[in-house]
Amino acid sequence: MTINAPEGTKDLLPNEAKFWNRFKQTAFDVFGRYGYVPIETPVMEQTELFVRGIGEATDVVSKEMFTAISGENLKRLLDGGSIKSKSRLSMRPEGTAGVVRAAVQHDLVPQGAAPAKLMYAGQMFRAERPQKGRLRQFNQVGVECLGADAPTIDAEAIIMLMRFYREIGIPEGSMRLLVNSMGCDECRPAYRELVRAYMNEHADELCETCMTRAEINPLRAFDCKNPGCAAVMENAPKITDHLCDSCREHYEAVRALLDGAGVAYNQDPKLVRGLDYYTRTVFEVQVDNGMGSQNAIGGGGRYDKLAEEVGGRPTPGLGFALGFERCALALEAAGVELAPAQQCDLFVACAGADAPEVRNAAFSLVQQCRDAGFSCEMDHQGRSLKSQFKLADKLGAAKVAVLGPDELAQGKATLRDMATHDETLVALADVTAALR
Numbered sequence: 433m434t435i436n437a438p439e440g441t442k443d444l445l446p447n448e449a450k451f452w453n454r455f456k457q458t459a460f461d462v463f464g465r466y467g468y469v470p471i472e473t474p475v476m477e478q479t480e481l482f483v484r485g486i487g488e489a490t491d492v493v494s495k496e497m498f499t500a501i502s503g504e505n506l507k508r509l510l511d512g513g514s515i516k517s518k519s520r521l522s523m524r525p526e527g528t529a530g531v532v533r534a535a536v537q538h539d540l541v542p543q544g545a546a547p548a549k550l551m552y553a554g555q556m557f558r559a560e561r562p563q564k565g566r567l568r569q570f571n572q573v574g575v576e577c578l579g580a581d582a583p584t585i586d587a588e589a590i591i592m593l594m595r596f597y598r599e600i601g602i603p604e605g606s607m608r609l610l611v612n613s614m615g616c617d618e619c620r621p622a623y624r625e626l627v628r629a630y631m632n633e634h635a636d637e638l639c640e641t642c643m644t645r646a647e648i649n650p651l652r653a654f655d656c657k658n659p660g661c662a663a664v665m666e667n668a669p670k671i672t673d674h675l676c677d678s679c680r681e682h683y684e685a686v687r688a689l690l691d692g693a694g695v696a697y698n699q700d701p702k703l704v705r706g707l708d709y710y711t712r713t714v715f716e717v718q719v720d721n722g723m724g725s726q727n728a729i730g731g732g733g734r735y736d737k738l739a740e741e742v743g744g745r746p747t748p749g750l751g752f753a754l755g756f757e758r759c760a761l762a763l764e765a766a767g768v769e770l771a772p773a774q775q776c777d778l779f780v781a782c783a784g785a786d787a788p789e790v791r792n793a794a795f796s797l798v799q800q801c802r803d804a805g806f807s808c809e810m811d812h813q814g815r816s817l818k819s820q821f822k823l824a825d826k827l828g829a830a831k832v833a834v835l836g837p838d839e840l841a842q843g844k845a846t847l848r849d850m851a852t853h854d855e856t857l858v859a860l861a862d863v864t865a866a867l868r
């Protein structure tokens with residue numbers, strides 16, 4: 433029996449892996465221009481971090497986390513014992529909680545300092561039901577800006593996100609940017625009660641899950657995919673009508689900055705996002721083509737209380753993450769080529785491949801060209817000269833150096849330009865100069 437990759441995981445085959453590298457590099461180049469610096473945090477964290485940071489009642493924490501228990505502790509649990517909460521580890525379902533934990537642990541945002549602007553790229557894990565654009569292990573690129581609550585930070589991050597999509601090639605007209613404000617501790621509790629009361633009035637039109645949500649976190653009902661629930665929630669009280677003065681001013685300032693920068697967006701008072709840490713600004717970018725129901729290619733928002741939730745001093749924060757696999761689907765749907773063809777500057781072909789001195793000279797020439805910075809390849813399987821040319825063609829070689837006993841006797845190789853078919857005899861020591 434062959435063993436395949438686990439359900440919901442995906443091998444990134446060479447072309448996709450190449451594109452993932454380019455994707456990360458492009459993102460880091462763009463974000464670097466806005467002052468973001470890289471950070472790497474572990475793929476595993478204490479489960480408690482996600483419970484406190486993302487919220488126990490969210491789907492991500494209550495249903496979708498992969499929790500890891502080491503062998504010893506597993507035995508202890510199976511024997512009916514208990515383990516310390518420090519030993520309960522979960523694979524990160526997202527990057528924000530870990531980055532904020534690291535910032536608190538290493539005091540990356542000392543009081544009075546400029547905001548810490550951090551960016552990251554890596555695998556996230558969610559035990560969701562796999563479908564197109566929804567994986568159990570997927571790749572995200574994200575940023576977190578810690579230590580400033582000014583609306584300019586929110587607007588700057590959104591502008592930067594849209595710039596990245598443009599640079600990676602997602603057609604502008606195919607994207608929709610949604611923005612909303614989630615309010616804060618001052619205005620959200622009263623709003624939440626209004627939504628709960630509204631849901632109770634419409635209890636017979638809402639699904640069972642939504643009515644359970646009404647008890648724990650009524651705002652989650654805005655995410656329900658059930659058409660009946662969506663119709664009811666369409667007329668629910670809108671958060672933007674119930675913001676306190678400072679949240680309203682903050683939201684207006686963010687929108688004014690986006691307007692000033694010419695960024696098109698739609699206000700969506702139903703956008704609540706699936707993670708409990710958000711306060712004030714939230715945003716999401718969606719596309720329609722090639723995506724099915726998993727159409728969010730990125731999203732984020734402000735989380736001014738998260739650092740305190742994980743034991744730090746009050747530190748406002750804002751960030752976003754974008755899904756690599758979903759962006760790749762959006763690009764494919766738009767007909768954009770993901771990875772450029774393999775580059776090969778020179779293929780060294782052996783005429784008389786069975787002569788060891790010819791093979792050895794070819795081997796040395798290949799190393800010499802690579803040392804000089806050229807991508808170079810040769811045959812390793814004793815192919816005929818004709819097959820070696822076929823291989824050179826397949827690799828997209830710009831030039832082929834043919835080396836046989838006659839050439840070798842003169843210390844030379846025949847250099848053929850694969851586009852013009854011109855051939856010149858070049859001294860082995862001058863091949864790299866000829867390539868230049």
Ligand code: HAM
Pocket residue numbers: 525526527528558560565566567568570572574575576706707728729730731732733734750751752753754755756757758
């Ligand atoms: P999120 O909306 O949960 O936010 O995920 C961000 C992006 O990751 C989504 O828009 C989507 O493109 C991708 N994504 C999420 N789940 C999956 C999945 N199962 N399969 C494939 N792609 C997926 C966050 O993760 C927040 N940490 C963003 C943030 C940063 N907020 C503040 N700072």
